[in-house]
Amino acid sequence: MEKSGDELLRAFGALGNERTVEKGAVIYDQGERAEFFYYLKKGAVKVYISSENGSEKLLSTVKRGSVLGEAAFFDGQPRISSAKALSRCVLVPIDKAVFSQIIRRSPDAAMEIFRLQAQTIRMLSVQLDSMTFVGAKGRIAQFLLSASGGREARVSTTHEEIAGAIGVSRVTVSKLMRQLVSEGLIKTGYRCIDITDSDGLKKKIKNALTFPLE
Numbered sequence: 785m786e787k788s789g790d791e792l793l794r795a796f797g798a799l800g801n802e803r804t805v806e807k808g809a810v811i812y813d814q815g816e817r818a819e820f821f822y823y824l825k826k827g828a829v830k831v832y833i834s835s836e837n838g839s840e841k842l843l844s845t846v847k848r849g850s851v852l853g854e855a856a857f858f859d860g861q862p863r864i865s866s867a868k869a870l871s872r873c874v875l876v877p878i879d880k881a882v883f884s885q886i887i888r889r890s891p892d893a894a895m896e897i898f899r900l901q902a903q904t905i906r907m908l909s910v911q912l913d914s915m916t917f918v919g920a921k922g923r924i925a926q927f928l929l930s931a932s933g934g935r936e937a938r939v940s941t942t943h944e945e946i947a948g949a950i951g952v953s954r955v956t957v958s959k960l961m962r963q964l965v966s967e968g969l970i971k972t973g974y975r976c977i978d979i980t981d982s983d984g985l986k987k988k989i990k991n992a993l994t995f996p997l998e
Contacts, residue, residue, distance in 0.1 A: 796823035796876045796886070796893070803875045811853070811867040811875065818856035818863055820877040824848050827873030831865050832948070842948030845870070845941065851878075851897055858901075921960045923950040925985040928970065932979050934986075939977045964988075 802825065805811060811822065814834055829846045843865055846852045856863040857878075878886075887894045927950055931939040943961060947954040961977075964970045969985055971978040979985065 796825075796878065801877060803877060805869045805873050805875065807869055807871050809869045809873075811869060811873075812863055814864065814866045815862050818853060818860075820879050821854040821857040821883075822852050823876040823878060824850055824852060825874040825876055828870040829867050829873060830870050830945070831867050833865050840948065841951070842945055844949075845945055847940065851900055854897060854901055920950070920952050920956055921963070922989045922991070923952070924957060924960055924964070925969075925988040926950075928977060928979055929982060929985055929989075932982070934982060936979050936982050939979065940975060941977060942975055 811829060812818070824846055826848050828848070829852055831843045831846060831852060833841045833843060835841075846867075852867055853863065883894075924946060927946055928939055931941065943957045944954050946961075947957045950957075961970070961972060964985075965972060967984070969979070969981045969988070971980055
């Protein structure tokens with residue numbers, strides 16, 4: 785079976801117009817027009833929203849083999865988020881001419897991009913629902929299950945990234961994560977979390993509802 789992202793690697797990985805950026809570099813800014821979206825060949829990137837007072841809200845962490853910045857590219861509107869390199873990154877910029885060629889040459893690659901975009905929309909919807917209806921421990925459980933596909937798996941993330949995504953402090957995340965570990969639902973490691981009981985996390989979400997949903 786083909787791994788997710790193999791089609792994108794074949795389509796974009798050998799285009800030859802790579803751009804290398806160092807850790808901390810801004811790849812694109814909130815509010816700018818999107819002439820490109822990017823295939824992330826190596827590294828990791830955080831996508832976030834900035835407020836007028838300078839605070840940030842993490843939306844997602846993009847790993848190698850995926851794409852970023854595609855929403856504004858497709859709808860032609862200014863970007864609603866910024867992207868910054870979390871490590872040294874190798875990016876492949878994709879403009880309209882290149883994307884048109886890819887669609888003709890590899891329709892499966894285009895479908896994979898649309899699948900990833902739908903996945904991002906679903907993840908953001910989960911975050912919004914979580915922040916509206918679910919308490920902090922439930923938000924953590926929901927974040928982890930969303931990142932793992934709802935199963936026992938390893939999630940590459942940090943307490944800081946979780947805090948930014950669910951809208952609570954890192955101290956609160958660390959405290960609640962220790963509780964989840966003591967309850968046998970997760971195990972933690974360096975920049976990763978192993979989900980050992982997905983059903984238990986789902987119960988945490990149900991129990992953390994601030995009020996019942998009809």
